Amino acid sequence: MGIGTGDLAGVRHAVDDGIQLALHGVDHTARPTWKLNETVEFYRDVLGLPLVHAITARGWGPPGHHDFLHFFFDAGKGATIAFFYYIGSERPEKYTPEGHHFYFATHTAWAVDSEEELASWKETLEKRGIQVSPYTRHEILESIYFTDPNGYPVEITRRLRETQEIDEVDARLTMQAAMEVESEARAASRLMDDIDAVWRRKAKLVDIYKKEDAK
Incomplete structure (x- = not known):
């Protein structure tokens, strides 16, 4: 290894x-x-x-x-x-490059500060002969994607808002739920079933968090 x-x-x-x-x-x-x-x-x-x-x-x-x-x-x-x-x-x-969505998980993302900058990058790159994805919004980011000559994915993104304390709490509970479900699946020699299993476990953790936060 x-x-x-x-x-x-x-x-x-x-x-x-x-x-x-x-x-x-x-x-x-x-x-x-x-x-x-x-x-x-x-x-x-x-x-x-x-x-x-x-x-x-x-x-x-x-x-x-x-x-x-x-x-x-x-x-x-x-x-x-x-x-x-x-x-x-x-x-x-x-x-x-395998042409599979797994491959595109490994990428580099550069930041721009505004919607206008992101639009300028998309328009300019397309004029320079680069095939650029449509605009993609995912929670707190809006991004465009393209690939370099090696097939490596590249992202240019802008923040739609900054993260807050509630985002950190949500991330902690989400990942705790996912890690617990994965550990249980491994112990049973199987793969995690689906995202619903994570959401169900997270719901229980949210209830616990609310009760502890109310004390």
Whole structure:
């Protein structure tokens, strides 16, 4: 298994050791590419992200590791989006876009501040030959989607409102319900049935929360 993979058996939580750590925003995301020219031209020339750093290296790590280029584009607010180009390699089958909605769960989303900005991005990208999705509203966001030359999904989104305390409470109860239902399904050697099972469990947790909050 790779670093950080597998289950959490034996892993200690923050409440166990009393140590509270903090993260301060995303520094960068990184993905492999086998389309060097197209990737640089898309992010630098189509999206207009400055190319700000590049690492060239002979293979690191285990024997047989390919030489590579690791290059970074300014993604805004101090963050970057980066790519690895492994010299002399071909794309493994597992990295080929499958045309399935599972594949589109892994994506990068950039923020804009207004409806006008989002519309401008959609219109401009379409004029530049990029196929862009219709506007999609999902609770607190409105977004457009498209893919880069590697098939990686890209999102541009605007906040419809900021999250509030009630959103945090809702998220906590939602995920607690989902985790309980998943644990029970695993214990029975089956998959979680459907979202209704989560909603039913959440309803019970909401009742408990209301009673505790009323005290």
